Amino acid sequence: MDSLTQIILGAAAGEVVLGKKIGNRAMLWGAVGGTIPDLDVLGGLFLSNIDNVAFHRGISHSIFFSIVGALLFGWLVHLIYKNPHHKWIAVAGKTVAAILVISALQFLFTRFFPGNYVPLGIVGLITGLILYFNVKKRYFNNQWKAPTASIRDWQWLFFWSLITHPLLDCFTMYGTQLFAPFSNVRVAWSTISVADPMYTVPFLICLIIASRYRDNLNKRKFWNYLGIGLSSAYMLFTVFNKQRVNNVFSTALKKQNVPVERFITNASILNNILWNCTAETKDHYYLAQYSLFDKGDVVFSKIKKNHEMLQGLDTDRTLQTLKWFSDGYFTINELESGFQLSDLRFGTFSGKGKGPDDFLFRFKLREISEGNYYLEEAAGGPPEGQAKDLMPRLWKRMKGI
Structure with missing residues (x-):
């Protein structure tokens, strides 16, 4: 699905795995993990057009990549927080995350407001201000500490934020090469569009509310699971809805x-x-x-x-x-x-x-x-x-x- 939805799902997965231990940083790194597979779009910079068609949603959207990537990225993040300059690395990470969010929103804005860059500019400005005040408050008040998560914790977080990405994409028509590199078969159940606000918006609202409860773990957990539950319920609806629609078309074809x-x-x-x-x-x-x-x-x-x-x-x-x-x-x-x-x-x-x-x-x-x-x-x-x-x-x- 669209990158914004994948960022939200990755953040929610990160919260489930490590939210209790490291708070909003679990959401942040989960969001990073959730968007990593879509970086295969960079293949367009060095691949031919036809190779890029085959590469997109290929190995980066596979079970194999989710396992190997989890081991690698989990180790890297653990290493980053052991670095004496980890504060600046964290600032850079948040900046990259903000850029990814704006890039994801561009997909929707180009469809709702084609040729009009004002809405995207406003969102970009607001995102930049939020990033500035968040970084100033969090990293320059002499109270910031590195998270206490182990390397296994980080690897587990990245596994779930990575694997949920291709699993979600399997519900779209585009599908994914889930079993690459061992098979190039695309798994595509085609129950939902590549962008559907009924799935994304309630999930996003619940995630934002959950992130505001820094010291209330029960409410934080409730809102995060509510977002997961609502989005999953809607996805289940799309599965049954597709069966109903298939019956309508099948009957019409026979008639x-x-x-x-x-x-x-x-x-x-x-x-x-x-x-x-x-x-x-x-x-x-x-x-x-x-x-x-x-x-x-x-x-x-x-x-x-x-x-x-x-x-x-x-x-x-x-x-x-x-x-x-x-x-x-x-x-x-x-x-x-x-x-x-x-x-x-x-x-x-x-x-x-x-x-x-x-x-x-x-x-x-x-x-x-x-x-x-x-x-x-x-x-x-x-x-x-x-x-x-x-x-x-x-x-x-x-x-x-």
Whole structure:
């Protein structure tokens, strides 16, 4: 899911493990652990576009990494607090954490306020002021002491803050390579969107309240577990909701005599009310959207697979990777210099597949030599200039038809 949610979950996990012993520092380091797997986005700085697609949510989101990373990061933090300059290291750590929070919020602001950086600037200013006064009060009053946690305590904290990250991502459509490096199978249960405020906001509120009770361990524990409980209850709701939605789509496909071979569903961004369905037949895909508030029948739109355009290209590594990434749910559109492969698992903006720009995940490929293609662009989200229309259209469709 989005980085802010992962930071919150990591902080809550850190609180469960070490909150009683080291207070808010457990939340801080848990938040750091919770965001470490998402640092795989830095792969885009040195990997090719296609390698970056395969790398994201790969080894860094695996059980293997959670174990090895816990041993390494736990040892490093224990070493840091043994350093005579640990106070300044802690200040640097909080600064990095603040930057990570602002970066995580950018994901949401670019969707709610596209092209408007004022809200993000205000949040950045507030975060900076909070950081300044917190650091001044905590580290420069001659009362600050290093935590008494053992190396095993730190390693246990990092294990839980790391492992909960990919486990949460397993509930999204994107999924994770949970068993890497031993298997590249993506675990994706697809019950929740990559960003859902109904999961995140109550969790965040409870965590903030818990952090304010420095000397009342019972209230601190209550609010932290309440946040975990509320978010877990909502996640359980998404599991049952997906089963209900799957039944709706399955019934509609049978009623309309669609010779479906398989189908996949996923919740649209920021909610669990509006769902997308992609149903596969021999030569076509049937696309539809369904809101929990819909009163009419599900209406499917048919688009061609165009997979025949890839005949003779089975050995091309770029195409093999994209086929694997999309789990075979893709359509092809011809372009002047190559073609576009659209990943249908994430649905479309209109629910109908109205042309190449209507698909959420789009990969533009350019032929560099006969039978060899280069991933020129990987796009996720609305095309340029259409972001402002996304939220009003989404809200309107959520209300049902």
